[in-house]
Amino acid sequence: MAWVQRNRTTLAIAAAVLVASYVFYYAKNDIAPSMFGAAWGYAIPLVLAALVGVIGERSGVVNIGIEGQMLLAAFAGFFGAAYSGSMIVGVLAGIGTGLIAGGFLAWTTVRWRMDQIIAGVVLNIIATGITSFYLKSGQTLPGVIPNVDVPVLGSIPLIGETFFSGRSAIALVAIAAAVLVHLSLFHTRWGLRTRAVGEYPSAADTAGINVERLRIINVTLAGSLAGLAGVYLSMDASSSFERGITAGRGFLALAIMIMGAWRPLRAFVMALFFGFVNAIASQLQQSGLGQGEGTGFFHGILGAITAPQILGTLPYVATLVVLALAAGRVRGPAAAGQPYVKKDQ
Amino acid sequence: MKSSRYLVAVPAALALALAGCGGSTGTSGSGSSASGSAAAGAPTDDSNCASADVFCIGLVTDTGKVDDKSFNQSAHEGAKAAQAETNGFYKYIETQDAKDYAANMAQFTNKKYDVVVTVGFLMTDATVAAAKASPDTKFIGVDQGYPEGTTEKNLTGLIFPEDQAGYGAGYLAGLMTKTNKLGQVLGLEIPPVQKYAKGFEAGAKAANPSVSVTTVYHPAGDNAFNDPVWGGGEARKMLAQNADIIFGAGGNTGNGALQEVAKASGAGTDKFCIGVDTDQWDTVPAAQPCLITSAEKLISKGVTDTIKTAKDGEFSGIQTLGQAGLSSFHDFDATIPEDVKTKVADIVKQMEAGTLKTGVTL
Numbered sequence: 001m002a003w004v005q006r007n008r009t010t011l012a013i014a015a016a017v018l019v020a021s022y023v024f025y026y027a028k029n030d031i032a033p034s035m036f037g038a039a040w041g042y043a044i045p046l047v048l049a050a051l052v053g054v055i056g057e058r059s060g061v062v063n064i065g066i067e068g069q070m071l072l073a074a075f076a077g078f079f080g081a082a083y084s085g086s087m088i089v090g091v092l093a094g095i096g097t098g099l100i101a102g103g104f105l106a107w108t109t110v111r112w113r114m115d116q117i118i119a120g121v122v123l124n125i126i127a128t129g130i131t132s133f134y135l136k137s138g139q140t141l142p143g144v145i146p147n148v149d150v151p152v153l154g155s156i157p158l159i160g161e162t163f164f165s166g167r168s169a170i171a172l173v174a175i176a177a178a179v180l181v182h183l184s185l186f187h188t189r190w191g192l193r194t195r196a197v198g199e200y201p202s203a204a205d206t207a208g209i210n211v212e213r214l215r216i217i218n219v220t221l222a223g224s225l226a227g228l229a230g231v232y233l234s235m236d237a238s239s240s241f242e243r244g245i246t247a248g249r250g251f252l253a254l255a256i257m258i259m260g261a262w263r264p265l266r267a268f269v270m271a272l273f274f275g276f277v278n279a280i281a282s283q284l285q286q287s288g289l290g291q292g293e294g295t296g297f298f299h300g301i302l303g304a305i306t307a308p309q310i311l312g313t314l315p316y317v318a319t320l321v322v323l324a325l326a327a328g329r330v331r332g333p334a335a336a337g338q339p340y341v342k343k344d345q
Numbered sequence: 346m347k348s349s350r351y352l353v354a355v356p357a358a359l360a361l362a363l364a365g366c367g368g369s370t371g372t373s374g375s376g377s378s379a380s381g382s383a384a385a386g387a388p389t390d391d392s393n394c395a396s397a398d399v400f401c402i403g404l405v406t407d408t409g410k411v412d413d414k415s416f417n418q419s420a421h422e423g424a425k426a427a428q429a430e431t432n433g434f435y436k437y438i439e440t441q442d443a444k445d446y447a448a449n450m451a452q453f454t455n456k457k458y459d460v461v462v463t464v465g466f467l468m469t470d471a472t473v474a475a476a477k478a479s480p481d482t483k484f485i486g487v488d489q490g491y492p493e494g495t496t497e498k499n500l501t502g503l504i505f506p507e508d509q510a511g512y513g514a515g516y517l518a519g520l521m522t523k524t525n526k527l528g529q530v531l532g533l534e535i536p537p538v539q540k541y542a543k544g545f546e547a548g549a550k551a552a553n554p555s556v557s558v559t560t561v562y563h564p565a566g567d568n569a570f571n572d573p574v575w576g577g578g579e580a581r582k583m584l585a586q587n588a589d590i591i592f593g594a595g596g597n598t599g600n601g602a603l604q605e606v607a608k609a610s611g612a613g614t615d616k617f618c619i620g621v622d623t624d625q626w627d628t629v630p631a632a633q634p635c636l637i638t639s640a641e642k643l644i645s646k647g648v649t650d651t652i653k654t655a656k657d658g659e660f661s662g663i664q665t666l667g668q669a670g671l672s673s674f675h676d677f678d679a680t681i682p683e684d685v686k687t688k689v690a691d692i693v694k695q696m697e698a699g700t701l702k703t704g705v706t707l
Contacts, residue, residue: 034585041578137412140631144608238573239604239631242597243410247568247575282579286559308534312564 025158035283036162039275040171041237045070046271047174048229049253051181052102054264055222057257058185059215060198060335061109062116065123066226067250069101073230075131078241082139087235090141094231095224101127102223106216113339124250132243145236148172170232175268177225182264194218198333201340211340226250259322261330270322274315281314388434395457400433400656403453407465408440409570414628415596416644420464420487423648430649431656433459446471454479460655462487462648466535469502476500483655487644488537491663501665503647507537508705509696510640510669511544511594514619516692517638517671518545518590519552520685523615527558528583530576530602532595533569534562536707541594541621541640543705548692559583563598573601580605584616594621594640603632613677624672637677642669670697 004011025032049066056063076097081090105123108114145168154165163175185191193214196204201211233249234241256274260267285308304310388394394401404424411421421437428435438449446468453461454475462485463472469489476484476497489502518527527549531538546558561579563569580591580602591606593599599621606618612635620639625632647667654660670693674681695701 031586034582037585038578038582041581045574137414138630233574238577238601239608240573240597240600240629242571242573244568244571245574247565247572279582281564282561282582285561285564286583308562308564 022158031283033158033161035276035279036158037166038279038282039272040162040167042275042278043268043271044167044171044174045229045232045237045249046253046256046274047178047268048225048232049250050256050260050267050271051177051264052222052226052229053254053257054185054260054262054267055181055194055225056219057262057333057336058198059194059218060201060211060333060338060340061106061215061219062120062337063105063219063222064117064120064251064254065101065105065127066120066253067246067248068120068124068127069098069105069223069226070230070233070246070250071124071127071131071244072101073098073227074234074245075127075134075230075241077227077231078141078234079136079139081141081235085142087141087143087145090235091145091231094235095227098223098225098227098230099220100223102226103216103220105223106219109339110212110215110219113341116337116339128244131241135241135243139241141235141239144239145170168232168236170228170236173228178264178268185264195333197340198335201335201338202343205340205342211342215340255319255323258330258332259319259326261326262332273322274319277315277318281311285311391434391436391456391458394434394459400431400460401453401456401458402428402431402433402435402460402462402652403450403458404435404437404462405446405449405453405464405468406437406439407467408443409465409596410439411437413596414600414625415570415622416487417464418628419623419644420462420648423645424462424652426645427649427652430653433656443467447475450475454482458482460485460652462652463489465489466537473497473500483660485648485651485655485665487648490536495663498662499660501651501660501662503644503651503665503667505537505642505644505647505667505669506696506703507540507640507642507669508544508547508703509693510642510671511541511592512548512551512696512703512705513671513689513693514592514638514640515545515548515550515558516552517548517681517685517689518592518617518619519549519556520688521617521637521681522549522553522556522590524587524589525553525556526586526588527556527590527592528580528588529558529560529592529594530579530583530599531560531562532598538562538594539707540705541592543707544703545592545594545640547703547705552688559586559588563595570596570598572598573604576601577605580618581609584609589615590617590619590637592619592621592640600625600629600632603629603636607632607634607636609635613680617677620672626672626675633676636675637681638674639672640669641672643667 049070052066053063073094077090077094080093081087101123105119108119109116147166148169150164154160193209197211197214205211233245256270257267259270388399391401393399402424404421406417409417411417424435440446440449450461460483464487466488472484472486472489473491473495476499480499484500486502490504491502529542529545531542542560549556549558563572563575576598583591591602593602603618603620606612606616609616616635617637618632618635620636622642624641625639626636651665
């Protein structure tokens, strides 16, 4: 009960959102399910990438190289599958590449104490360069990542339809990863140590935790999630690798991490929110409000706000609003961005 | 510690070099080592472009590559063909950043190239400015319509009746749809794309008045033609809202939509997709399960023909009209009913003859 007391605002908002979603679902059943589906489809790579950011910063390493990690993994996954003729090889190649990129970031920032922002930028530039240079066009995937329908759960209206049916295994892994990272971060010994290392590394060091080793392990392993996000982009959400296929999603994920207050489940919800605003934007554009024939002042105004260029800013405007509301209330891990230097005399 | 820092600096510098700054180039002289049977006297470099006997063709891409499976590639192939036919010299520059348009064109004009081809609507203003500055070089702007009052004699914009290609595709879709719902997933909202889209809608409504067409343009500028994930997501949403034919027009963004339809259940039996610009049966093999046709503009042929007029001296100023139409039905030839094929062929013929107007205005 104490937990309910402490979280009553969050719970009230959650309940309101849930009720509103179901009302919308039943009131507009012709478009609502597809909009929730589009929101989740958009959110999947953002959830995975935001988790990478959360794990990194919770351990004290700012990771702005997520974009590059995803790009490299998308590249390796697609071409791994195309050349080997096996989707599984492609997926593993993508995840492996994500791990290697994570390891690169971990090693440079933790062991060599390179500036974390610069290391991330280096990773992004390397990824853009390598994937543009070695791109070969005309390749196709040997198959598709099969959809998984979860029995029972999949038949729940709205929630089951959106999250547990008609999506590939990667979507399920994204859900599982968010829950798992949350539980591990706040309810296990590893989580306590990780948070300690990210907040106050010298205290953690005094308590006998190997700060460098924990940071390297965390950042490297988080790379596998970035790898999976990349694989999703090139092998599931589309069936091709193009230059810059990540289209800024790695940076978006960082905003979502902050909106989610460095907490995995809140980041999950924020990614969904972002996806849904995006779905609204395209739905408004599709319905063509104010774009057709007609004159008059209001028609002109309506036409101007529903122009695709303006509607396209909707998700970003929403991000700004949420970040402004959250400003001052959320605080990132104190030691994020600072290499840990042992003061041993 | 110190030495290990270099280990970071080296890959970083390497990556910068790979990412490139000004743009990458490629050449194709007819005396290239690959083909030993080059005609005698064909130029092998661009050092003599100023001479009247040496015909030099330069091509500047939009921010895309010559293997983009779309208009840059088509223009590149057209220029290559023209090089072979004119026994000249050909070189291209791939633009990395829109700010480099002028500098890339200057690389050719400084060496007195005879013809410079600039690819894409977005280069319109830069091309007009370059044509003013270099009256001795002839400029061909693919997809570029110039404003009234443009008088440069050394400049022609190669434009295509995209609305006709779109109209034909829309007419076919209007006859083929069972749910009476069609979708369009488009790139940036610029005239060539709008002409396709409005033509498609007009054609669909002409064939089937009860049809409804939903249209989305990619909202962002920089990657509007290069976001297949977004395109796929939009196509998926339209299919879920009961659309059964999706027209993907917008580079890789549109290709993402085609590929998504190809993966949907019922692809090729009751869900179809229509490609754009080139015959995408060849350029996007992953879309083959659903691709009934492509609204095609014959960029390669247009570029080749216009370059040849530049050499022969019959170069016509300001605007040149290319051809557009529908590509072959490929494997869906048997799926599409005979009477539909006849009707569509009839419509296309009427548009070519000029008796049928699409009614598209921008």
